Amino acid sequence: MLKTFSKGGVHPPENKFSADKPIEVLPLPKKVSIPISQHIGAPASVIVAKGDKVKVGQIIAKSSGFVSANIHSSVSGTVESIDLVLDSSGYKRKAVTIVVEGDEWEPTIDRSPNLKREISIDAQEIVKKIAEAGIVGLGGATFPSHVKLSVPDGKKAEVLIINGVECEPYLTSDHRLMLEKGHELMVGIQILMKALGVTKAMIGIENNKPDAIKHLTDISKEYQGVTVHALKVKYPQGGEKQLIKALINREVPSGALPIEVGAVVHNVGTAFAAYEAVQKNKPLIERVVTVTGKNLPKPSNFLVRIGTPVAELIEAAGGLPEDTAKVVNGGPMMGKAVSDISIPVTKGTSGIIVFPAKESKRKTEGLCIRCAKCVSACPMGLEPYLLVRMSQRMMFEEMEHEHVLDCMECGSCSFECPANLPLLDYIRLGKTEVNKIVRSRKN
Numbered sequence: 001m002l003k004t005f006s007k008g009g010v011h012p013p014e015n016k017f018s019a020d021k022p023i024e025v026l027p028l029p030k031k032v033s034i035p036i037s038q039h040i041g042a043p044a045s046v047i048v049a050k051g052d053k054v055k056v057g058q059i060i061a062k063s064s065g066f067v068s069a070n071i072h073s074s075v076s077g078t079v080e081s082i083d084l085v086l087d088s089s090g091y092k093r094k095a096v097t098i099v100v101e102g103d104e105w106e107p108t109i110d111r112s113p114n115l116k117r118e119i120s121i122d123a124q125e126i127v128k129k130i131a132e133a134g135i136v137g138l139g140g141a142t143f144p145s146h147v148k149l150s151v152p153d154g155k156k157a158e159v160l161i162i163n164g165v166e167c168e169p170y171l172t173s174d175h176r177l178m179l180e181k182g183h184e185l186m187v188g189i190q191i192l193m194k195a196l197g198v199t200k201a202m203i204g205i206e207n208n209k210p211d212a213i214k215h216l217t218d219i220s221k222e223y224q225g226v227t228v229h230a231l232k233v234k235y236p237q238g239g240e241k242q243l244i245k246a247l248i249n250r251e252v253p254s255g256a257l258p259i260e261v262g263a264v265v266h267n268v269g270t271a272f273a274a275y276e277a278v279q280k281n282k283p284l285i286e287r288v289v290t291v292t293g294k295n296l297p298k299p300s301n302f303l304v305r306i307g308t309p310v311a312e313l314i315e316a317a318g319g320l321p322e323d324t325a326k327v328v329n330g331g332p333m334m335g336k337a338v339s340d341i342s343i344p345v346t347k348g349t350s351g352i353i354v355f356p357a358k359e360s361k362r363k364t365e366g367l368c369i370r371c372a373k374c375v376s377a378c379p380m381g382l383e384p385y386l387l388v389r390m391s392q393r394m395m396f397e398e399m400e401h402e403h404v405l406d407c408m409e410c411g412s413c414s415f416e417c418p419a420n421l422p423l424l425d426y427i428r429l430g431k432t433e434v435n436k437i438v439r440s441r442k443n
Contacts, residue, residue: 002207004232005242008379010412012235012333014208018172018292018299023180025303026316028103032075032307033085033095034060038346039136040143041067046096052079057106057283060096063131069144069347070134074285074305077101087346088329090339098307109282115183116279119191126195126278133277134284134347138269139163139174139238140330142348145270149195151259158262160193160201161247162271164216165231165238167206168331171351173288174268176301178205178212181272185216186223188275193225196264201226202247203268206233235333236410240265242379254406269350284347289313293354295321304345310352311341325360328353333411366419374413374423380406384413384423391430400434407431 037043044061054060054073061071077100084092105111121129131146151157166174178185189201203220205213207230217228231237231246241252243265250261258265266274269287276282285306292299297318304313310329314320320327320341328335329343330351374384382403390399404427413423 002230002232003246004234005237005245005379007381008377008412009234009236009242010377010415011233012169012415014233015169015294016172016175016208017170017294018290018301019175021172021176021300023176023288023301023303026305026308026313028075028100028305029308029312031080031097031099032305033097033344034071034074034307035085035087035093035095035344035346036061036071037093038071038142038306038348039069040141041065041069043094044068044071046082046094048079048082048096050079050081053077054079054098055104055106057109057285059283063134063144067144067147069136070132070283071096072134072283072285073098074307075100076104086340086343088336088338088343088349095344110280115187117187119187119194119278121278123195123197126191129278130195130274133273133282135270135273135277136284136347137267138273138287138347138350139267140334140348140350145266145274148264148266149192151196151264155259156262157196157198157259157264158200159248160189160196160198161243161263161265162189162201162203162268163238163240163243163265164203164205164209164212164268165243166209167233167235167238168333168351170292170353171290171331172292173290173301173350175209175212177268177272177288178209179215182215182219184275185268185272186219186226187279188271188273189226190223191274191278192266192271199225203228204231204237204243204247205229206231206237208233236379236408236412239379239408239410241408254403287345287347287349289345289349290351291317292351293321293356294359295323295356296354297321306347307344309342309344310338313345313352314341314354320354321356323356324354325357326355328355333415334409362422363420365421368419368421371418373416373418377412377416379410379412380408382407384427387430388421388423388426391426394433396430396433396437399430400437404431404434405438
């Protein structure tokens with residue numbers, strides 16, 4: 001019997017239209033806008049000025065704290081401006097805009113396709129290299145990766161868990177990466193294992209990707225301590241706590257991090273980025289992005305330079321269909337609709353989904369009859385209907401006592417609600433206010 005997590009979960013339609021589409025390199029854009037805050041934590045500090053010439057891989061903004069990340073130029077050219085640019089949040093944030101001129105890379109970056117297996121540096125140097133390369137969690141959370149690799153005093157990592165689940169419908173970027181960059185991924189996993197000082201790594205992949213499971217199982221025999229595990233298809237199995245429960249049957253306590261149960265979780269994209277940083281001296285300047293939709297002419301997986309306008313990805317996938325009503329950054333469950341497709345691709349952009357009008361309208365809301373389907377669906381064991389009522393009544397301190405901060409915003413409650421209530425919208429509102437209260441106590 002396939003493993004899975006125990007609490008809640010739902011089964012939205014998979015719609016993996018681009019699963020058989022190999023990764024294509026997207027042509028260079030004419031201009032990129034690279035946001036200086038593409039990660040959880042403090043924004044980076046810009047170190048270039050208008051008119052400066054930059055190369056691919058050159059650092060343009062330095063991390064401004066431990067929980068922060070360096071930003072590098074993804075193109076070569078001239079800095080046109082350092083100004084506020086609209087991003088996927090719908091707000092304007094500081095970004096470095098570069099006019100592309102040629103494709104000149106920093107000479108220290110190894111661009112050869114040769115696989116480099118031998119890891120010649122120690123754990124401390126690995127963490128330093130990953131920090132310098134600006135690597136963040138590429139599964140969507142964008143938490144600076146060097147922070148996860150810096151195990152706090154008194155804690156011990158026992159197992160590295162690699163997230164190859166990709167449980168969000170539509171998205172296939174991780175799937176293609178596992179198929180096409182398997183050996184590089186494995187070396188990346190060995191690098192992360194060495195950094196953490198662990199001898200065991202487990203790759204979790206949902207059973208709807210049998211080709212990736214077989215491929216990585218076959219090549220894992222060449223890499224000591226790495227095992228591949230097929231998991232039952234259930235959303236949101238890609239959540240850290242859910243994946244830990246599924247693979248090692250340990251439950252992360254409320255408000256705690258995975259290291260409390262001896263686990264560290266990294267996405268497959270992050271492991272591949274670690275390989276490129278440590279073995280090839282290449283910072284995080286590009287990533288694989290799925291561009292898809294039921295009516296999109298050519299669902300695709302593109303290797304995209306950070307800062308490329310989303311509009312160019314959609315154009316390369318055949319252009320916006322006439323009946324398009326919504327474009328979502330991320331997956332359909334946890335992603336957010338964008339107001340403008342000129343926004344740039346960031347480190348956290350895993351997918352762009354184009355939705356037709358008939359699938360974009362909110363259904364008529366009914367009345368909550370306390371059926372508890374949202375409770376059954378919640379993978380964190382919360383009571384969404386209760387949190388919604390509290391949010392509506394601005395009972396934010398009570399929401400904190402009901403563990404609203406444990407909510408991972410997976411959307412399972414809204415998906416399952418027979419009354420079509422926007423449960424997650426209200427919970428997000430309340431969660432924002434609770435976070436403000438928590439921060440005010442610390443100040």
